[in-house]
Amino acid sequence: MAGRISWLTAAFLVFLAQALVSTAAMAEVQVSKVELFEEGEETGLLLTGDGPLTYRLLSQEEPPRVLVQLPDAAIEESALPETASEGLVEELTLHTSEGQPPRLELRLSRVAEASATREGAALAITLAPAKRTNPASAEMEREPEPEPQPLQARPEPEKDAGPLTLEDFDLKEGAQGASLTLKTSREPRQFQSFQLDDPRRLVVDLQDAKLGVSKNRHPQNHPLIERVRFGQGSDHARTVLDLKGQVTHNLEPAPEGLRVSLRRPSRSQDGREVTDVDFTVGPEPDVGRVELSLDSTGAEAQVQLEEGRVVMDLPKTRLPEELEKRLQVTDFGTVVESVDLYQREDAVRVVASGKGPLEPTTYQLDDKLVLNVGKRVSQEAKKGPEATGEPYQGEKLSLNFQNIEVRQALNILADFADLNMVASDSVGGQLTLRLNDVPWDQALDIILDSQGLGMDRRGNVIRVAPQAELQQQAQQELEAEQKRRELVPLRTEILQINYAKASEVKALLESQGEGEGGMLSRRGSISVDERTNSLLVRETPEQLRAVRQMVEKLDRPTRQVMIEARIVKVNTSFERQMGVRWxxxxxxxxxxxxxxxxxxxxxxxxxxxxxxxxxxxxxxxxxxxxxxxxxxxxxxxxxxxxxxxLELSAIEAEGNGKIISSPRVVTSNQQEATIKQGTEIPYQEATSSGATNISFQEAVLSLGVTPQITPDGSLILDVEASNDSVAQNTAAGPAIDTEEVETQVLVDDGETLVIGGIYAKAEREDETGVPFLRKIPLIGALFRSRTTTTQKDELLIFLTPRIVEDKATGGRQVKQDQS
Structure with missing residues (x-):
């Protein structure tokens, strides 16, 4: 530790002259040199500029890395060291992009804790191997996140008070806890604190203070405190107490500094009870949500992942007997099949059993503790968020807030995600929130929903306000827009319709309604010129553009379909006769x-x-x-x-016939095409006056096809085929035998459809002979003659639809008039 301090001190002395810069605001600080050092197990990064550097630190454990963001600074590649790896740092990379502050990315060989110290124009960042690893713990350390206390101010600060400097500290052990005094150059005016639960830490920030302690790490042999650490922020001096257990704390300013009192919590403060249990579907359809209602806040959920189940323990919590039960939740359709709740010593255990690899997330909102159980996402899927389809893709973090101001919680998320966020003056109140390894955008939604807030994103700025206020503002903007439109002068334009009927297009435009959401405004009108098939539109320029665009989409040539039909009629006949004369x-x-x-x-x-x-x-x-x-x-x-x-006579006759016709017809989309082939049979019928009139009855082969082109280029065909033939003549006219097929099929462009099944077969056998004698066995054949007739008819229809290529539409003639 002494070696590390020595090289830091030497570095600060070397650049002390450069640190003496003007106190006036500067637009940009130029970083002239970046150095990497290794001292024992620790690694240091030293940045030197021509003015004081502001910074932001972000630590990540998976993969291990540290990001150093330098707002209001500029840095060139030439300032980086020749060797970009040293100690814990495997790779040092500079990221610059237009409109964004430069960032230094340090890829580490293992998880490390980062702290920063600033002296004049020099900024030193120290990386020490972490003793404990827990997701998002480093991020939580760099900025005030959970459980901040409101800023406290002295009523009347001294007018001649100089800069506030944190010079030293004094730790004393008491009967119930400890007393830590942060010695400063004068009495502090503004300060705040918050606690982290995993790992347990207490963070105290002195606003507008500089760090003046000799070193930033002080191990302690204390039953409550393991270590005291110091760090310099952009506008505050930070003190971090690494705790050995849960404590309660109190801040009290004093002339010599700030007194921090630590006490062990009593057992009665930790005791809580589950009052209700509920199971619902989570943010995704396959995610199961277990919601526990508690009688107090501050529950500590310990979640373990086992094979096929998720186990959550709530220490120092009681479960009423009526809530000790198993919930069968297979009907919800999530990955969770059952939920068991039971008392285990002084803790409540919740076991969610499911199918497949599971992944839990937990958070606490006031007195509600929520456990979400979903499918575990592979590392490959996590690298590609687009493929997962998850609604939240932000970087994960863990938060634990106890009665934190809503505005401050939003500020923490904005700093973590590097967002430009503006909160309305109406945003206020406090909340208690515990989130464990959840995306930051999901955490933002949870906070907004719990407080009845909404957000309005415009460009790269997010505005947060109560939902009622956002709705009222949207309504006001809408009313202002309507008033603006009422003052816009009208314009007249003639739109030539090429392929459709102007009256039909007018009816479509008017059917869209008037006012907001319609094609016409309240002041607009449309007239039709039947002679030229044109539309006369009088509208505001904005609505006129919308009408013009809609007309261009509607006035297009109807796609056509050519239908090739092949009609095959096959006739087969056979007749045999045998007789005898003797x-x-x-x-x-x-x-x-x-x-x-x-x-x-x-x-x-x-x-x-x-x-x-x-x-x-x-x-x-x-x-x-x-x-x-x-x-x-x-x-x-x-x-x-x-x-x-004796004379025997016999004859056989066999006939085969085939009739083929191949008509072709072109029809428009969704318009019926009809093909007929056959005969019209005349017959006489009496009129009402008693005269005789000649009428005709059709006996034809008829084929009707209505095509519909689908968006993917296929065709839906409505087919009606009938085959009529003359049966016999009657007094009322000829009787017609009808065979009909009606169907709807889906075929591809150019695919052939076969319609069969119109098949008729007639068999007849006649016998002529001498009565009685023709039936005598054996010799009866000498007294009879027989005739056998077989007739077969079959009709086959082959349809091949083909989409005709669209006709070129050419340019649209538009006449414009200003009125």
């Missing part, structure tokens, strides 16, 4: 003169007829006008008078 005759003499001869035959013709004598004449009929094939024979004997004639 007969015989017998001739003999009687021995009488009359009748001398007897003939028996199956034919009406005489026995001497050239035609065969038939007893059964059932030949096969011809098909399509052609004769059936036949095979005949006669069986007889020369010495016998009996003859038998």
């Amino acid at each position: 007969g015989g005759f017998h001739t003999d003499t009687t021995g009488f003169e009359f009748p001398n001869r007897l003939d028996f035959s199956g034919s009406l013709s005489g026995a001497q007829n050239a035609e065969p004598d038939l007893a059964v004449d059932l030949p096969a009929a011809g098909v399509g006008g052609g004769a059936a094939g036949s095979l005949g024979m006669r069986l007889g004997h020369i010495a016998n008078n009996t003859t038998l004639d």
Whole structure:
């Protein structure tokens, strides 16, 4: 420690001459040299400028680094040391950007505690290895955040008082605690303090004071205080007490300085009770929120992450028996499946069990303690916040406020996030808030929501005010804008409509309504010139631009679709006929003169007829006008008078037909295209006067298609297909057989749609023969003929829609008139 002080003292003496600068305000301080030093376990950074340097320190543990922001200063790369690594510092980087103060980034090999000392034009920053690591603890140390006490002022300061200097300190042990006196050059006028819980620290700031102690670290052998540290801020001297346990403190100014009284809290002060438990869905749909209501503030939540569950303990807290229970929360749809609450010795334990890796966050708002449990985010996802989709992307911090002023809490967040924030005079009050490892933007929303505040972001400045005040201001601005619009002169403009009907465009514009949110103001009007298909618009310039832009979007050529149809009709027919003709005759003499001869035959013709004598004449009929094939024979004997004639006839006919038509039609988007093919059949019908009139009945193949182009280039087709044919003629006119298909399909551009299923098959079998005899088994075939007919008809429709490329719109003719 002595070695470190020696080189700091030497450095200050070297640049003491440069530290003597004018007290007048300077626009910018030029940093001329930056040096890195190593003394034992500590590493130092020394900055030298041509005037006093103001600074801000930010420490981060993951990854370990320290940021030094230098407002109102300028620094060049040439001022940096040749070796950018020393001791704990692995890399020293300068960040400069237009409109932003320069920053020095120190990437560390391990987590370190940073403190600063300023002397004249020199600024020394000391990095010491941290004994404890906890997220956001370093950030909380650099600026007053939780539990500040209001600034206190002496009623009548001395007129001849000089600069305030913190010269030394005196620590005394008492029966119930300790008494620390910060010795100053005069009685301090303004001071404030706050406490940190993890790690436990008490921070005391003396406003407008300079640091005059010989060293900034003083280890102590005290039951309450482990170490006393000092640091120089931009406008204050800071004293940090590293505590060994929880204490209460009180500040009292004295002529010799500021007296800080520390006392151990009594057990009754720590005791609290859970009054209610509730479970809701958190800021994200999959985040579960456990909300505990307490009878007092200041609860210390100890959260542990175990496999598949989150365990939170509240020391020195009592849970009523009626609240010791298990909550089944699977119906909420979060990662939390159940919540168990029970008393464990003098602590209340809350166990949230869920699925998958979990990540908890906790915060306390007044008497409400909230535990949010969500999915754990991987390190790769954390590096890319855009991919996570999380609503809060700010750097995480931990805060513990006890009755802090709302304005001061907002100031802490503004300093942490480097925001330009303006708070309304109406912002006031106090709050108690405990946040553990939450993004700063979420912390800001929590504070605003708890106090009924809102924010208005304009550019890079955030204005905070009560929501009612912001709403009132917005209403006033809206009324002022309306009054301004009422004073704006009107202009007349003629808009030529190219592709749409001017009357339809006028109706669309007027349907948007009048006043705020409509296309027309209360003073505006639109007329239509049907002859030139134009719109005559009289409006303010601002509304006129809106109308013109809307007309340009509406007046566009309707996209067209070409529909290629291929209609295929297939006919297949088959007919078979089989018949038989047979007969015989017998001739003999009687021995009488009359009748001398007897003939028996199956034919009406005489026995001497050239035609065969038939007893059964059932030949096969011809098909399509052609004769059936036949095979005949006669069986007889020369010495016998009996003859038998037999003839078989059969015919088969098979036909195949195919009719193909390929019509094409182009139609506009959402307009029906119709294709018809067939015959109109005339028929007579009586009129009301008794005369006869000729009417026509359609028997056609009809195809109707209505296309709709989707934004992604696909097409929705409403298809109606019908196939009508003549069934039979009646007294009232021809009867029509109808086959119809109606459907809606989604196809891609150029994709072919097939419509089938219009299929008909007719089978018929006819039999002609001699009654009774045709049914005799085996020989019944000699007394009958058969006809078998099969007819098949099938209709196939192939549709291929193609989007026609948009037609070039060309320029718009606009005539303008000032009135």
